Amino acid sequence: MNGGRDDALLRVEHLQVYFPVRRGLMRRVTGHVHAVEDVSFSVRPREVFGLVGESGCGKTTAGAAVLRLIEPTGGRIFFKGQELSALSEEAMRGKRRDMQLIFQNPYSSLNPRMNVWKLLSEPLRVHFRLSDAELRARVLEMLARIGMTEDQLERYPHQFSGGQKQRISIARALITRPSFVVADEPVSALDVSIQAQILNLMMELQQEMELSMVFISHDLNVVRHISASVGVMYLGSIMELGDTEAVYRHPVHPYTQALLSAVPAHDPTRKSSHIVLEGDVPNPASPPSGCPFRTRCPRCTALCAEQKPALTETEPGHFAACHHIA
Amino acid sequence: MDELLKISGLRITTLRGKETVRLLDRVDLSIRKKCSFGIVGESGCGKSITANAVLGLLPYPLRVSEGSIRYDSRAGEKELLKLSKKEMQAVRGEEISMIFQEPMTSLDPIFTVEMQMAEALSFHHPDLSRAEKRERSLEMLRQVNIPRPEQTLSSYPHQLSGGQLQRIMIAIALMNRPRLLLADEPTTALDVTIQAQILRLMNSLKEQNDTSIVMITHDLGVIAETCEEVAVFYAGQIVEQAEVTELFARTAHPYTQGLLRAVTSLGGASRMLYTIPGIVPPGGQWLQGCRFADRCDRCTERCRREMPALTEAAPGHLCRCFLHSEEVEA
Numbered sequence A: 001m002n003g004g005r006d007d008a009l010l011r012v013e014h015l016q017v018y019f020p021v022r023r024g025l026m027r028r029v030t031g032h033v034h035a036v037e038d039v040s041f042s043v044r045p046r047e048v049f050g051l052v053g054e055s056g057c058g059k060t061t062a063g064a065a066v067l068r069l070i071e072p073t074g075g076r077i078f079f080k081g082q083e084l085s086a087l088s089e090e091a092m093r094g095k096r097r098d099m100q101l102i103f104q105n106p107y108s109s110l111n112p113r114m115n116v117w118k119l120l121s122e123p124l125r126v127h128f129r130l131s132d133a134e135l136r137a138r139v140l141e142m143l144a145r146i147g148m149t150e151d152q153l154e155r156y157p158h159q160f161s162g163g164q165k166q167r168i169s170i171a172r173a174l175i176t177r178p179s180f181v182v183a184d185e186p187v188s189a190l191d192v193s194i195q196a197q198i199l200n201l202m203m204e205l206q207q208e209m210e211l212s213m214v215f216i217s218h219d220l221n222v223v224r225h226i227s228a229s230v231g232v233m234y235l236g237s238i239m240e241l242g243d244t245e246a247v248y249r250h251p252v253h254p255y256t257q258a259l260l261s262a263v264p265a266h267d268p269t270r271k272s273s274h275i276v277l278e279g280d281v282p283n284p285a286s287p288p289s290g291c292p293f294r295t296r297c298p299r300c301t302a303l304c305a306e307q308k309p310a311l312t313e314t315e316p317g318h319f320a321a322c323h324h325i326a
Numbered sequence B: 001m002d003e004l005l006k007i008s009g010l011r012i013t014t015l016r017g018k019e020t021v022r023l024l025d026r027v028d029l030s031i032r033k034k035c036s037f038g039i040v041g042e043s044g045c046g047k048s049i050t051a052n053a054v055l056g057l058l059p060y061p062l063r064v065s066e067g068s069i070r071y072d073s074r075a076g077e078k079e080l081l082k083l084s085k086k087e088m089q090a091v092r093g094e095e096i097s098m099i100f101q102e103p104m105t106s107l108d109p110i111f112t113v114e115m116q117m118a119e120a121l122s123f124h125h126p127d128l129s130r131a132e133k134r135e136r137s138l139e140m141l142r143q144v145n146i147p148r149p150e151q152t153l154s155s156y157p158h159q160l161s162g163g164q165l166q167r168i169m170i171a172i173a174l175m176n177r178p179r180l181l182l183a184d185e186p187t188t189a190l191d192v193t194i195q196a197q198i199l200r201l202m203n204s205l206k207e208q209n210d211t212s213i214v215m216i217t218h219d220l221g222v223i224a225e226t227c228e229e230v231a232v233f234y235a236g237q238i239v240e241q242a243e244v245t246e247l248f249a250r251t252a253h254p255y256t257q258g259l260l261r262a263v264t265s266l267g268g269a270s271r272m273l274y275t276i277p278g279i280v281p282p283g284g285q286w287l288q289g290c291r292f293a294d295r296c297d298r299c300t301e302r303c304r305r306e307m308p309a310l311t312e313a314a315p316g317h318l319c320r321c322f323l324h325s326e327e328v329e330a
Helices: A059-066 A089-095 A116-127 A132-145 A162-174 A192-208 A220-226 A244-249 A254-262 A302-306 B047-054 B085-091 B113-124 B130-143 B149-153 B162-174 B192-209 B220-226 B244-249 B254-264 B301-305
Strands: A010-023 A028-043 A048-052 A074-079 A099-102 A180-184 A212-217 A229-234 A237-243 A312-315 A318-320 B003-016 B019-032 B036-040 B063-073 B076-079 B096-099 B180-184 B212-217 B229-234 B237-243 B311-314 B317-319
Touching: A010 A059, A028 A048, A028 A059, A028 A212, A028 A229, A048 A059, A048 A220, A059 A180, A059 A212, A099 A162, A116 A132, A116 A162, A132 A162, A162 A192, A192 A220, A192 B254, A212 A220, A220 A244, A229 A244, A229 A254, A237 A244, A237 A254, A254 B192, B003 B047, B003 B212, B019 B036, B019 B047, B019 B063, B019 B212, B019 B237, B036 B047, B036 B220, B047 B063, B047 B180, B047 B212, B096 B162, B113 B130, B113 B149, B113 B162, B130 B149, B130 B162, B162 B192, B192 B212, B192 B220, B212 B220, B220 B244, B220 B254, B229 B244, B229 B254, B237 B244, B237 B254
Parallel strands: A028 A237, A048 A212, A048 A229, A099 A180, A180 A212, B036 B212, B036 B229, B096 B180, B180 B212
Antiparallel strands: A010 A028, A010 A074, A229 A237, A237 A318, A312 A318, B003 B019, B003 B063, B063 B076, B229 B237, B237 B317, B311 B317
16 A cells, blocks of 8 residues: 555554443443544655544544544554654654644644743743753744744743734744654634634645645645645545546545545535435444445445455555455 | 514614623514525524524513514414513424424433333323323324334433434424424434434425424535525625525625635535634624625725615625615615
8 A cells, every 4th residue: 555655754554453342330341432444555755645534433533542642452653763652651652753643623732831032932841952042033934834923922822812822833833843743733723714824824835844744634635736646545445546636526435435425515606416325433442344334335245255455556646445446 | 464473673682781682683584485595604604593582482581672573373373572482382393393403412211211201292182191192192203214213212312323313303393283483403313314314204294294494504405406596694694595596597696606616616527625714703792784794805985884774686686785785684
């Protein structure tokens, strides 16, 4: 799969994250939630990789596991050729200045009791030994890049709008000059007109700072716009993977096809050409046998219940996990 | 009358300290019978409080300071703002129903689905027997395509998924066959594949039951899919209103144009997205002239001085902008 690319900055192989389910007085483990079942992908230097899927499909967990903020149950993660999954906690902490995370909700991810100066200088104090003058210079430089001014340094998060707060949390993630970030739904909590402002800022910074990024979102249009390649997740597994335009123009997996057709078109003359899926996403604590999508798939056959389809290449660089793709 | 609901000159205010702050400013809307009407705008533009005002659900210190809301009920025309608490209760659910944004929080977690559905029925029909109520509930659940309705009736909300809960909310809202359904962001908390199911369901229920729907959303895509008419809200006012096809084909107001460009430039040829600079001004901080002036790329000196009136840019197509009319708001 595209995990085989040699030039990758980040390579994830068969990532797996299970959470134990405990029941009863003794809190015995009675089962596992299969949050991430089998996820493999790679991100090239200066590339944005989109991870898209509906809520509960494991995309956020996968993103956090890549940074080892959640310990993976299985699989391997390589960053700049080094195996992250083998590093000690201590060594991993050192890596974090180079690998950062941008959170979804700027309303809850910024400490309300810290002003902008404290919020932005904290990551530098943790990861670097800088003089006061250097510290101030770095903070002001970052502040200018996100379009804010020095007189806003003393203000607290509640004095800013949602869009400005998200700018601050982006600055906080990027101030250590990482080469890789995971952005987890960075615009989902924002209004449409503000979303575009933040996406533009992220694309500018990504170019300027030569960032590689995993961009996680449930919004198919946003992912299409920002990512060069994309992985579509369902119930913990990647269903389809490839260059963004190839996947969006010619989706081959039945799930991707239904998902893309469900997005409302901004054109009242083109009403309802939807493939409407029946039913709900199964419970990840007891996933179906075989293909995870088979319970809602219009093309499901007996084979799908028996065997889980592997990601196979349908065209160069385009992969899908389905038995019914010739 | 041909109109089911007629809102005129509606003004809603709140208190900030001792100061009275306007949140909604002289809004006129009329909803025809068997029509699906969309209200679109960003957060803080006054969409939800308009719907809440119709059912008398404004939380203190919000209140209607001016205007009228006339409703053509089964028992004749009523002025909703003048109804007593008791008269209003007879309207809620029976004549006008509402579904809210988050199905996960709008059902009571400690009662079964059956008890919550039965409550809605017995409120308006106290003489129904338990068996009759159960029968009606089952019928409604089947109408909203709930699999295994008997089992669902005895479930608690936490045992059901978001999509199922929103179906149940719709079932409860339609229990007494209201003639008007106010849907406040009914699919915002749901995934796209579930959203497609719910929108299709609402469309078919509207056809079956002759219910008018007011769909409040921030998503122009949802409007394009489900509505016949649409009003665009900005900073407590209507800035544009037209039939849906007309609005999308000949968008007149710069704010609506900006919203559309911001969403349709996604995935488009240009890498940089079109943006509307700035933010929606919060209530109380509105400009004296056109409220969009600060963010508009076609703003003139006059826009900052005077507020344009909502006038016809084309037959049936209202727009509040000096580009289309010289008229000033009185």
